[in-house]
Amino acid sequence: MRSLPRALSAVVTAALPVTVAAQSRFELAPSLAVGQVWDDNLFLSPDQPLADAITRVSPGLRAGLRSPRLDVSLAYSQEGEIFAEESSLDTASARRAAGAALRYSGRRGLLLEAVQAYTATRTPGELVPTTGLDLGRRPATQLSSRESLGLPLGPRTRGTVRYEFVTDTIEGGLTGQTHIAALTVEHTRSERTTVSLGYTLRRLGSAGEWTTSHVVQAGWDHALGPHTWIRLAAGPRVTAGKREPEPEGELSVRQRFRRGEAAAAYVRTQARILGQPGVGSTESATVTLSGDVSRHFRIAVAPGFFRNRVPQADFRVVRMDTELTWSIGRSVSIVGSHVVAATHGRLQGDVLHNVFSVRIAVASPWRPPASGGASREGGLGEEP
Numbered sequence: 037m038r039s040l041p042r043a044l045s046a047v048v049t050a051a052l053p054v055t056v057a058a059q060s061r062f063e064l065a066p067s068l069a070v071g072q073v074w075d076d077n078l079f080l081s082p083d084q085p086l087a088d089a090i091t092r093v094s095p096g097l098r099a100g101l102r103s104p105r106l107d108v109s110l111a112y113s114q115e116g117e118i119f120a121e122e123s124s125l126d127t128a129s130a131r132r133a134a135g136a137a138l139r140y141s142g143r144r145g146l147l148l149e150a151v152q153a154y155t156a157t158r159t160p161g162e163l164v165p166t167t168g169l170d171l172g173r174r175p176a177t178q179l180s181s182r183e184s185l186g187l188p189l190g191p192r193t194r195g196t197v198r199y200e201f202v203t204d205t206i207e208g209g210l211t212g213q214t215h216i217a218a219l220t221v222e223h224t225r226s227e228r229t230t231v232s233l234g235y236t237l238r239r240l241g242s243a244g245e246w247t248t249s250h251v252v253q254a255g256w257d258h259a260l261g262p263h264t265w266i267r268l269a270a271g272p273r274v275t276a277g278k279r280e281p282e283p284e285g286e287l288s289v290r291q292r293f294r295r296g297e298a299a300a301a302y303v304r305t306q307a308r309i310l311g312q313p314g315v316g317s318t319e320s321a322t323v324t325l326s327g328d329v330s331r332h333f334r335i336a337v338a339p340g341f342f343r344n345r346v347p348q349a350d351f352r353v354v355r356m357d358t359e360l361t362w363s364i365g366r367s368v369s370i371v372g373s374h375v376v377a378a379t380h381g382r383l384q385g386d387v388l389h390n391v392f393s394v395r396i397a398v399a400s401p402w403r404p405p406a407s408g409g410a411s412r413e414g415g416l417g418e419e420p
Contacts, residue, residue, distance in 0.1 A: 060103035069094040071395025080172040082385030089120040107139040145188035168342030168353040176206040192224040209311020212242035228259040249275040263292040296327020316346035
C-alpha cells in the first residue's frame, strides 16, 4: 500500500498535458515569525507543574507553480526554541514541517488531488487535533499521504475515490499506522440540497496488531438560507467482523455573518490514539466563533469537549482556544493566543495546562489552491 502514492503521482505526471507548462507562473513566498510563549506546565505534571518562558523563531518558505488546470506547491518550515530557565531544552529544530501538494482539474470535471506531509515536533498534540489531547513535550513524527480522484457520473452526480496513509512515532509510545480507502457518491437534488452515500475501509495498526473496519455512511447537506448550512451524516461500522452498537456520525451547522462566522459540530468516529495500543473511538463537540472586530483586528474563540476511549484508558478533555490577530498591511500580523486544556483520565492524575503566546509574523501573500476533495477523516495530510 505504501507504493500506491508514488505510483499514482508517476501516472499523473506522465498524463499531464504539455500545454500546462506554457501557461504556468511561479510563486515564491518566504515567511518569518518571532514570538514569546509562556507555558505553565511543560511536562503535564498533575501535582508539580514546571513553568517556563520560551522564545520561538520560525522561518519558512513556500514555492508554487500555478496554471489554469494545475497547481503544484512545496513548503518547508522550521522552528527553534530558547527556554528562559530550562536551557537543556533549547533546540533549533523544535518543529520541522515539509509538504507537497498537487491539484489538477481535467476536462469534463475530472479532479485529481495529492498531498504529502511530514512533521517532526516536540509537542505531539498538534499531530492529533481531532482528539483534543494534550500529549506533553516529547519528540514525535508523522508522515501522511492523501490522494483523491473525482469524476462526474451524471449531470448532478459525482463520484470520488480517496486513499490516505499515516504513520507516526512518539518517544515512549508505540509506532502506529493508518490506511483509509473510501468511495463516495454525491448527488445534487436541488440548489440547496446534496445527498451522499459512502463506503470506507480502514486498517489501523500499532505494536504489530491490526484492526480492520468497514463503514457505510449516508449524508445530507442542506442550505437553510443564503448564509446558513447544515450537514448530517451517519452510518453503521463493522469492526473485526462485528457490528458496533454505536454508529459513526457527524452533525454540523455553520452560519456566516457580515463580519464573521459561527460553526458548531458533533463528530463520533473511530480513532487510533498516538502512542497508545489498540483502537478506540473519539467523540467531539466543538463551537467556533470568529469575526472582524475592526478593519485590522480579528478574534476567534473555539471551546470544545473531547472524549477518547481506547482499551486501556478513557480520556476526557475540555479545551478553549482564543486568538486575536492584528493585521498590518498584507504581509505583517501580530497574533496573541491562549490555550487552556483540562485533561481527565490520565493514569498520573488530572492535568490543567495553560499556554499564552504572542508572535509577529512576516509573510509574502500566498493563495492556497481551492480544495475539491477535502477529507472528512481529520488530521491527515495538511500542508505545513
